[in-house]
Amino acid sequence: MKGWAGKDNMNRNFWLFWIFLSLTVIWVYFLDHSWSTIPSMGKFLSPSEGCWQNGPTSSQSQTLRLKGLIAPVEIFMDKRKVPHIFAQNQWDLVMALGYITARNRLFQMDIQTRAIAGKLSEVVGRRAIKHDIFYRKAGLLESARHALKKLEEYPYSKSLLIAYSLGVNQYIESLSPSDYPIEYKLLDFEPSPWSPLKSILVLKLMAWKLTGRHFYDELAMSRHLKKLGAKDFFRLFLDFKKDPPVIQEMKPFSAKPPKSPEELYLPHHFDYVIEEPSSYSGQASNNWAVAPSKSKSGHPLLANDPHLALFLPSLWYEVQLHTPDMNVYGVTIPGAPVVVIGFNQHIAWGFTNGEEDVADLYEVRFQSAYKKRYWYEGKWHPTSLKKETIWIRGQKKPLILEVPYTHHGPLLYVSKSHPNWGLAFRWTGHLPSNELLTFILLNRARNRADFVEAIGHYHCPAQNILFASKNGDIGLWHRGRFPIRWKGQGIFISDGSNPLYDWHGFIPLSQQPHMFNPKKGFLTSTNQFPAPSWYPYFLFSFTFEEYRNQRIYQLLKQERSFSLDHMKRFQLDMLDCHAQELAPLMVEVVRPLAKSGLEKQAIETLAQWDYIQNGQKIAPTIFQEWWRQLYRAIWEDELEEPPYPSWNRTVQALLNKEKWLDNIRTSPKEGQKEILYSTFQKTLKTLQNRFGDIKNWKWGKYKELTLTHIGKVPSFSKVLQMGGSWRVLNAITQRTGPSWRMVVELSDPPRAYGVYPGGQSGNPGNPDYEAFLETWKEGKYFLLEAYQSAEEAKKKASFVIRIVKGS
Numbered sequence: 001m002k003g004w005a006g007k008d009n010m011n012r013n014f015w016l017f018w019i020f021l022s023l024t025v026i027w028v029y030f031l032d033h034s035w036s037t038i039p040s041m042g043k044f045l046s047p048s049e050g051c052w053q054n055g056p057t058s059s060q061s062q063t064l065r066l067k068g069l070i071a072p073v074e075i076f077m078d079k080r081k082v083p084h085i086f087a088q089n090q091w092d093l094v095m096a097l098g099y100i101t102a103r104n105r106l107f108q109m110d111i112q113t114r115a116i117a118g119k120l121s122e123v124v125g126r127r128a129i130k131h132d133i134f135y136r137k138a139g140l141l142e143s144a145r146h147a148l149k150k151l152e153e154y155p156y157s158k159s160l161l162i163a164y165s166l167g168v169n170q171y172i173e174s175l176s177p178s179d180y181p182i183e184y185k186l187l188d189f190e191p192s193p194w195s196p197l198k199s200i201l202v203l204k205l206m207a208w209k210l211t212g213r214h215f216y217d218e219l220a221m222s223r224h225l226k227k228l229g230a231k232d233f234f235r236l237f238l239d240f241k242k243d244p245p246v247i248q249e250m251k252p253f254s255a256k257p258p259k260s261p262e263e264l265y266l267p268h269h270f271d272y273v274i275e276e277p278s279s280y281s282g283q284a285s286n287n288w289a290v291a292p293s294k295s296k297s298g299h300p301l302l303a304n305d306p307h308l309a310l311f312l313p314s315l316w317y318e319v320q321l322h323t324p325d326m327n328v329y330g331v332t333i334p335g336a337p338v339v340v341i342g343f344n345q346h347i348a349w350g351f352t353n354g355e356e357d358v359a360d361l362y363e364v365r366f367q368s369a370y371k372k373r374y375w376y377e378g379k380w381h382p383t384s385l386k387k388e389t390i391w392i393r394g395q396k397k398p399l400i401l402e403v404p405y406t407h408h409g410p411l412l413y414v415s416k417s418h419p420n421w422g423l424a425f426r427w428t429g430h431l432p433s434n435e436l437l438t439f440i441l442l443n444r445a446r447n448r449a450d451f452v453e454a455i456g457h458y459h460c461p462a463q464n465i466l467f468a469s470k471n472g473d474i475g476l477w478h479r480g481r482f483p484i485r486w487k488g489q490g491i492f493i494s495d496g497s498n499p500l501y502d503w504h505g506f507i508p509l510s511q512q513p514h515m516f517n518p519k520k521g522f523l524t525s526t527n528q529f530p531a532p533s534w535y536p537y538f539l540f541s542f543t544f545e546e547y548r549n550q551r552i553y554q555l556l557k558q559e560r561s562f563s564l565d566h567m568k569r570f571q572l573d574m575l576d577c578h579a580q581e582l583a584p585l586m587v588e589v590v591r592p593l594a595k596s597g598l599e600k601q602a603i604e605t606l607a608q609w610d611y612i613q614n615g616q617k618i619a620p621t622i623f624q625e626w627w628r629q630l631y632r633a634i635w636e637d638e639l640e641e642p643p644y645p646s647w648n649r650t651v652q653a654l655l656n657k658e659k660w661l662d663n664i665r666t667s668p669k670e671g672q673k674e675i676l677y678s679t680f681q682k683t684l685k686t687l688q689n690r691f692g693d694i695k696n697w698k699w700g701k702y703k704e705l706t707l708t709h710i711g712k713v714p715s716f717s718k719v720l721q722m723g724g725s726w727r728v729l730n731a732i733t734q735r736t737g738p739s740w741r742m743v744v745e746l747s748d749p750p751r752a753y754g755v756y757p758g759g760q761s762g763n764p765g766n767p768d769y770e771a772f773l774e775t776w777k778e779g780k781y782f783l784l785e786a787y788q789s790a791e792e793a794k795k796k797a798s799f800v801i802r803i804v805k806g807s
Contacts, residue, residue: 061799065806066095068166072804074790075100076797080782081760081768084320084797086790091163093323094337096803098167098194101317105334105762106172107181108313108710110191113198113335116205117141118390123189125393134275136388137403139410140208143430144200150432151196157436161196164337168194170806181763183711189393202335203436207429209309210461212543214357214490215425217643219274222267222492224639230264234488236645236660237542244553246464246478246530247513255511255536258504260486265495267363269415272423284545284731285352286526286571287466288552289474294521296561300468300746303567304341304350305738307731310707312718312770314758316340316740320786321443328443329786331740331756338439341740343752343786346446347469348744352525354462354480355541359427360503362408362496369419371404371411375497386410408496424496426503428481433459448473448516455479456509464525470746476523478513478530481506487538507537522556524549526729546648547577547727564753567743572779573729574613579623582651583609586626589676598684601694613730615700615723622697624725625687629679630654637663647727699723703734707757707773709764716764722777730779741781749788753781 059077071088073096078084083100087093102109114120118135120128135141151158172191184191225233285308290301308315316331321339330342341350366383367373373380388401404411404422412425434457441454451467455477458465462480467473483490483503494501513531515523526548530539555570556562587607594600602622609619634653635644638660644650653660657672670678691697700721709716724732731737742754757776761768775782787793794800 059799061801063802063804064099066099066167066170066803067806068163069095069803069805072802074794075801075803076787076790076793077799077801078785078796079798080318080771081798082318082320083801084322084785084787084793086322086793088323090160090323090326092803093321094160094163095167097319097321097332097337098164099171099803100167100801101319101332101334102168102171102194104760105313105317106168106191107183108762109168109194109198109202109335111183111711112205113201116201116208117144118388121390121392121399123187123393126395129390129392129399130275132390133399133401134412136390136401137410137412138425139386139403139405139427139430140204141201141388142386142410143427144197144204146430146432147200147204147434148197150434151200151436154434154437157434157440158196160337160440161199161436164199165194165196182765183713186713187711199335199337200436202333204429206333207435207460210353210463211359211427211429212353212355212357212461212541213276214541214543215359215361215427216274216276217542218361218491218493219267219270219272219423220641220643223270223641225264225492226266227638227640230488236649237491238488238540239649243533244528244549245513245532246476246525246528247515248532249515249518250513250532250535252534253511253536257536257538258484258486259500260489261495261498261500264488264492265363265498265501267493268365269363269418269421271416272413273416274413284527284548284726284736286524286548286552286729286731287350287352287464288522288524288556288570289466289468289476290556290562290567291474291517291521292472294556294561295745296563297745297747299470300472300474301562301564301567301743302343302348302350302466302468302474302746303571303743304352304466305571305741306341306351306353307726307736308739309735310705310737310739310757311710312707312716312758312764313710313762314739314756316756316758318754318756318760318784322787322790326444327786327788329752329784330742331754334762336436336439338436339443340439341742342443343744343746343750344443344445345470345749345786346746347442347451347467348746348750348752349442349445349451349468350466350742352464352466353527354464354478354530355527355543355545356462356480356482356530357490357540358429358460358462358480358483359425360408360483360490360494361412361423361425362406362494362501364406364408364411364422364424364496366404366420366422371420371422374404374406376407377497377499381407383411406496408502423493427460428483429460431459431481433457433481435459447471448475451475452477464527464530466523466525468744468746470748470750473517474523475516476514476525478525479509480512482512482537482539485538485540489538491540511537524552524556526552542643542646544646545727546646547581548729548731550577551575551729564743564745564751568741568753568779568781570729571738571741571743574723574725576611576613576620576623576725576728578627578647578651578727579609579620580611582627582654583611583623585654586623586676586680589673590680593673593677598688598694599680602684603680605694613699613723613725613728615698615721617699617723618694618697620699620723620725621687621702622683624699624702626680626683629682629686630675633663633675633679634660637665705732705734705737708735710762713764718770718773720773720777738776741776742784743781749786752784752786754784755781 118132285306287304330339383404408424409426415421438458459481527545724730759771
């Protein structure tokens with residue numbers, strides 16, 4: 001019996017061996033291959049090439065060889081891993097910048113340009129097709145090609161893009177698969193060569209993000225117009241707070257408005273599906289400058305903190321660039337060969353978004369569903385068909401798109417019920433321009449005249465460009481390529497057959513809102529309305545800011561003189577002027593109506609609030625949720641869908657007890673008291689269901705900030721609980737916030753401080769990935785040391801990278 005048992009065991013072991021061997025072979029094969037959008041986990045986990053190889057970047061001094069270099073370059077890396085690049089000429093400087101940026105942010109550079117070019121499907125497969133189709137149809141890649149062609153007129157600009165590409169590509173060529181950033185291993189693809197076109201795409205990406213969502217909402221605005229009529233519509237949407245505007249002191253001039261149609265156009269069809277490729281998050285920014293007369297040191301002061309969507313790694317990369325005739329410090333966008341926001345030895349500059357609508361949708365009738373001809377000015381005109389090839393990972397054949405172009409622009413949306421009708425997209429970013437030259441010239445500008453020359457090359461998107469110089473000048477220019485429109489044009493879907501709806505040229509640079517050295521001694525912009533009340537051109541945005549500028553005005557008027565410490569403190573200010581305006585009314589009306597213990601506790605908490613958006617407080621949570629419920633309740637019965645009138649216009653409706661407070665879907669008629677109390681009750685119910693006891697309703701928890709990894713890998717993202725909100729100067733929301741805080745004193749040499757949320761490294765396994773995050777969260781700053789010489793930089797460097805000419 002034992003013999004037979006032994007044979008059974010042998011047979012069983014034999015078959016188990018072959019079963020496990022087969023499973024092992026299958027598993028190894030599975031691990032080593034990509035399956036549609038599933039990455040190859042074998043390569044990711046490989047001891048020789050996988051994630052185990054992605055440790056911190058070397059912090060040892062070294063010598064590198066780069067082909068195409070003219071003279072030696074030294075990169076002095078400080079303790080925060082900020083590169084201070086010293087070169088003998090601009091070509092070598094930019095090549096070294098390309099190399100060192102790629103060494104720290106290669107995946108970020110790669111994935112962002114793929115996204116804006118509509119090429120994500122090449123690496124993630126079918127799940128990105130919808131995204132890629134949208135961006136190809138919107139003409140982003142085509143507009144970048146036009147911009148690159150435009151650079152033939154600017155050989156110096158193009159030469160810098162070539163030098164930058166040489167630096168990036170030589171870094172890529174130095175990598176073996178084991179050196180690839182971890183995201184390449186997760187997604188199982190290789191870095192592709194960099195090119196000047198990709199640098200243009202980086203700038204197009206910023207232009208696109210800052211253009212805003214106006215054109216997405218034009219169909220909804222047309223529905224609002226149809227429901228309300230022109231009179232009520234304009235009372236609601238154009239009657240917003242415009243004081244104080246960005247520019248107050250400007251020499252008056254006149255301009256004749258273009259001819260407008262007798263009646264506003266309503267689309268023939270409302271069944272267009274206006275889809276966004278990704279969720280849009282509101283954005284905000286602050287900048288201000290203080291004249292020597294109001295500065296404690298007697299030198300001009302400049303502060304800037306662009307509030308953008310926050311990611312890891314950060315949008316920005318901190319750097320100093322030094323040649324014999326230039327010394328500039330600030331932040332660049334990985335992929336761009338310039339400092340975008342910063343200072344040199346003579347001037348400082350910064351940006352806030354201008355907010356204007358610079359993109360329109362035109363309803364176009366085509367002769368047939370083939371869309372080869374379209375109706376305009378009483379006759380048929382030929383379209384031009386642009387072929388777009390989208391390669392999809394896991395598929396042998398590409399997806400071929402033929403995008404019809406009208407004189408308005410590419411066809412972006414098609415009617416569901418009438419395929420021979422569509423919406424064509426016109427955007428100022430489609431027009432050839434050279435914004436790169438603006439930054440090249442700002443980096444080396446010395447005075448006001450140089451500043452004006454630099455911004456003359458800037459076109460898209462609309463920006464408030466702030467300037468201060470050690471000569472004592474401060475200035476602010478609301479700059480962009482602004483279409484000349486009649487009042488109301490571009491708010492709604494435009495008639496693509498009527499030339500009255502075409503753009504009527506662009507506002508000249510000299511007539512765009514601007515101001516230098518104002519009598520009040522300071523300049524500010526916080527995305528508010530840009531021009532004085534007499535300004536003759538029509539400028540529109542339903543996202544013009546109404547409260548942050550009110551606060552910075554209070555702060556800059558309250559003292560006679562200011563220092564850099566004041567500038568820092570103001571950037572961190574969290575007083576909510578919106579709540580200050582509205583909360584007293586809420587308390588006054590609802591306090592007598594409060595019945596339950598929770599209602600009384602909540603209303604008293606709000607009554608005792610100092611309007612500071614501190615993350616540990618409960619009152620901001622009650623106010624914000626109540627405002628959210630109230631805002632929606634006032635408008636959704638009449639309008640049914642966003643966008644709704646501005647916050648300030650809504651407050652005015654409440655204060656004035658306007659007809660909009662009544663819910664037209666119910667009876668009896670409601671007023672101020674009824675809508676405030678009913679939304680208060682909904683607020684408490686919502687917060688109780690979400691957080692439980694009122695002691696858990698802390699503001700930081702309610703509005704958790706998520707810094708999402710650029711490749712959307714959850715474990716590489718970060719969640720923070722902190723104060724701030726969109727309507728305070730420290731404008732931290734759930735997804736957006738101060739992406740770069742910078743304050744500069746234009747002394748000789750300049751003194752400056754700054755910080756951004758993140759770190760210099762793009763590698764999640766490197767401590768420098770989020771090294772600045774806690775400093776930023778605590779409202780602290782780093783000294784920005786723009787060394788005057790290589791000798792000074794060397795003394796303070798943690799390590800040095802020397803680059804010499806390679807063969």
